[in-house]
Amino acid sequence: MRRLVSFVFAFLFSITAIFSAPSVSMCAQKPTNETPVYATLPWITSMARFIVGSTIKIEPLTAWNGTGTLKNLHRVPNNAAVIALDPLDAKRHGLSAGRAGLYFLYENLPLPPEKRNSLQFDASALPFLSQRLLMVISGLKPENYAFYQRRLAEFQSHVESTLEVGKSQIQDMNILDLSGAASPWVRAAAPGAVRPPEYLWAAWTKGERLRELSLAVSEASQRRWWVVTDAWTPRDIMAAAENAPQKIYIEPPTGDQDFFVYLHGIYLQMWNSLVKR
Numbered sequence: 001m002r003r004l005v006s007f008v009f010a011f012l013f014s015i016t017a018i019f020s021a022p023s024v025s026m027c028a029q030k031p032t033n034e035t036p037v038y039a040t041l042p043w044i045t046s047m048a049r050f051i052v053g054s055t056i057k058i059e060p061l062t063a064w065n066g067t068g069t070l071k072n073l074h075r076v077p078n079n080a081a082v083i084a085l086d087p088l089d090a091k092r093h094g095l096s097a098g099r100a101g102l103y104f105l106y107e108n109l110p111l112p113p114e115k116r117n118s119l120q121f122d123a124s125a126l127p128f129l130s131q132r133l134l135m136v137i138s139g140l141k142p143e144n145y146a147f148y149q150r151r152l153a154e155f156q157s158h159v160e161s162t163l164e165v166g167k168s169q170i171q172d173m174n175i176l177d178l179s180g181a182a183s184p185w186v187r188a189a190a191p192g193a194v195r196p197p198e199y200l201w202a203a204w205t206k207g208e209r210l211r212e213l214s215l216a217v218s219e220a221s222q223r224r225w226w227v228v229t230d231a232w233t234p235r236d237i238m239a240a241a242e243n244a245p246q247k248i249y250i251e252p253p254t255g256d257q258d259f260f261v262y263l264h265g266i267y268l269q270m271w272n273s274l275v276k277r
Contacts, residue, residue, distance in 0.1 A: 034057065035057070035080075036056075036057040036058065036059040036080070037056055037057070037058055037059070037080070037081045037082070037083060037140065038058075038059050038060070038061050038074065038076055038080055038081070038082045038083070039058055039059070039060055039061065039082070039083045039084075040061050040062065040082065040083065040084040040085065040089050040090065040092075040093050040095075041060075041061075041062060041070075041084075041085060041089065041120075042060055042062060042063050042064055042070075042253065043119070043120035043259070044083055044084075044085065044105075044133070045058055045059070045060040046253075046258070046259035047129065047130055047133055047155065047259060048083060048133055048137060050151060050154075050155050050259060051130070051133060051134060051137055051148050051151045051152055051155060052137055052141075052144075052148065052151070053147070053151060055141060055144050055147070056137070056140065056141060059073075059074060060073055060074070061073060061074050061076065061082070061093055062093070063255065064231070064252035064253065064254075065252075066231065066251070066252070067231055068180070068181065068230070068231030068232040068252045076095070079100065079101055080101060081101045081102075081103065081140060082095060082099075082101060082102050082103065083103045083104075083105070083133070083136055083137075084102065084103070084104055084105070085104070085105050085106065085109065085116070085119075086104050086105065086106040086107065086108060086109040087104060087107070087108075088109070090102060090104070103136045103139070103140075104136075105129065105132040105133060105136060106132065114180075117180070117181045117232060118180075118181045118182075118183065118184050120181075121181055121182045121183070121184045121185035121263075122184040122185070122188075123159060123163050123184065123185065123188045124184075126156075126159050127156050127159070130152055130155050130156060131152065134148055134149065134152045158260050159260075159263075162260055162263050162264050162267075163188055163189060165264065165267065166188070166189030166264070166266075166267035167188075167189045169189070169267050169268070169270070169271035169274075170189050170190045170267055170270045170271055170274065171189060171190055171191065171192075172192070173190050173192075173193075173226060173270065173274055174192070174223065174224070174225040174226065175190050175192070175193035175194065175225060175226050175227075175228055176193075176194050176216065176217070176220035176225050176226070176227045176228070176244075177190075177193040177194060177195045177228050178196070178217075178227060178228060178229045178233055178237050178238075178240075178241050179228050179229055179230040179232070179233055179250060180229075180230050180231070180232025180233045180234065181230060181231075181232035182230040182232070182250045182266065183195065183230075185263065185266060186228055186250075186266070186270075189267055190270075193228075194220075194225075196216065200212060200213075201237075204234065204236055204237050205234040205236070205237070207236050210236060210240065213236070213237060213240045214240055214243075217240050217241060217243055217244050218243075220244065221243070221244050221245055221246070224246065225246070226246050226247065226248055226270070226273065226274070227241045227244035227246065227247045227248070228247070228248045228249075228250065228270070229241045229247065229248070229249050229250070230249065230250035230251075230252075231249075231250065231251055231252045232252075246273075246277070248269065248270055248273050250266055250269070
């Protein structure tokens with residue numbers, strides 16, 4: 001079933017990639033090494049920085065605080081180029097779709113909020129997202145396309161190698177996965193991790209059926225499973241997980257933390273907890 005879900009999600013992205021090309025504003029001020037391009041989301045910033053190297057300065061508009069909430073960092077200067085996930089993402093940052101210099105990875109990304117919040121942690125989505133980002137970036141500096149293409153290949157290779165290392169570390173780890181946004185990355189390396197069904201997760205998020213939540217945590221604890229949460233885990237679920245004797249909490253990335261160092265750090269943290277038990 002998990003393989004089927006991954007296939008459907010990947011298929012959705014491939015179809016979207018065919019029918020929804022990134023928008024490129026011809027009115028944008030072309031960036032130089034000194035003129036920054038702004039990115040709406042922290043993970044778009046990290047991915048873009050990897051691909052462009054030193055050819056373009058990428059600045060984030062937002063960063064995650066300790067609770068996984070986005071906080072604003074910059075106001076966008078007039079005529080500055082901005083990369084957003086899609087028009088909905090841009091709107092949340094006060095940017096209208098017709099703004100000069102606004103670039104979208106997708107013109108329309110039909111995903112529910114919980115899927116949108118997990119994109120940076122989904123190994124099946126990252127290749128599509130990085131390819132879309134390449135298209136936008138190469139539109140800004142087409143003369144560097146060959147370099148960006150090589151960097152894209154390196155990015156995708158890093159994703160695969162980081163995932164393989166994670167699998168070697170935690171694939172046999174017994175886990176009750178109560179993480180929020182990071183859940184796809186956890187389960188990618190630990191296919192046996194148990195995830196509550198969506199109807200229960202939705203109820204727990206609303207503060208309902210909490211007795212069943214307590215029973216799930218208690219059962220996992222009796223079996224000596226690890227209970228994994230993250231900064232995006234809903235409040236009531238997080239509170240229940242506090243009662244677990246073996247728990248792991250995944251923090252959001254900080255500042256300019258390297259994207260792959262952070263992703264690998266999740267697996268390393270889980271592996272360290274396992275070997276120290």
